[in-house]
Amino acid sequence: MKGFVYYNAEEAKRNYAFIDDLMKKSNELGIALELVLEPPTKSVDFILFRDRDPELALQLEQAGYRLFNRASVQEIANDKLRTFELARTLGIPTVPTFRADQRLPELPLVLKTRGGHGGSEVFLCETKQQVDDVLICFEANELIAQPFIQSNATDVRVFMLGEKIIGAVKRTGSQDSFKSNYTLGGTVEKYSLSDSETKQVKTISRAISSDYIGIDFILPTTGGWLLNEIEDPVGARSLYVTYDFSVAEKLMEYVKEQLEA
Secondary structure, three states, rough: OOOEEEOHHHHHHOHHHHHHHHHHHHHOOEEEEEOOOOOOOOOOOOEEOOOOOHHHHHHHOOOOOOEEEHHHHHHOOHHHHHHHHHHHHHOOOOOOOOEEEOOOOOOEEEEEEEOOOOOOOEEEEEEEEHHHHHHHHOOOHHHHEEEOOOOEEEEEEEEEEEEEEEEEEEEEOOOOOOOOOOHOOOOEEEEOOHHHHHHHOOOOOOOOOOOOEEEEOOOOOOOOOEEEEEEEOOOOHHHHHHOOOHHHHHHEEEEEEHHHH
């Protein structure tokens, strides 16, 4: 069995440790895995697609490649507006979300680009001037707007392989930030899901036929969790530091099982 793991050059540098683990575990499973930094042309059994480029993913699928994840997953996960539209259809509790070119909630509010990730392009606005400053930098139709919900910068990321939960972590941001991202200096710990939370994440993964994704929920200071975003590709740093298994091994075992089914 042969496959490519596709990254852009910048992300490959940031994720070298995970790539090394992927190569090692693939070899142990009898999979010949090759890192590629440019769209491939050679024939292989699959591509582990680790970029945020739905258009490229679709082109590769149309060329006959089997992608993990599929282009349709990329399209939803990398567009926050489409993510929230899907959640409402599925009955998943979410942060109230509006198109910034149609409606802005009362201050304080949060503005996010539809395609941002990793805590980037997320802006807490407490004054009208701060809102105007963001709108100068981005077109309003590129943004979503949400009321600021007090969560003490705490959220949960659930890691899914197909419809199976392989781990969940509670992330708490640094004291001077409203963002909970581990890569921005936050802390992480294991999180145990309730039966209701388990049902919700499985509903999402089933609806989009995902392979390997992260699903993020903020934890408000009052009430239950609220969907915040879907991550594809999802980073595994927080999972590696809280669990004692190789994420790469589980991922490549899943790929092999899917192709041999």
